[in-house]
Amino acid sequence: MKIEQELSPVYSPWLNGTVERLIKDVLQVLRVLLMEYELDYHEWPYLLPPYLLPVLQRNLNHTPL
Numbered sequence: 001m002k003i004e005q006e007l008s009p010v011y012s013p014w015l016n017g018t019v020e021r022l023i024k025d026v027l028q029v030l031r032v033l034l035m036e037y038e039l040d041y042h043e044w045p046y047l048l049p050p051y052l053l054p055v056l057q058r059n060l061n062h063t064p065l
Contacts, residue, residue, distance in 0.1 A: 008015045
């Protein structure tokens, strides 16, 4: 896994715009799915694999390993 750590100044979301946007999209999808399936907000981890994994892969332009 070619992972590189890059440090950025605190409170500078403009440097991490891609990540900030991805997190916003994930939270929006989670809220909609929780309301649609009438789930408690503590049950959000159960929604990640089937619904959000394809969204994350598409946004990052990567396929699963």
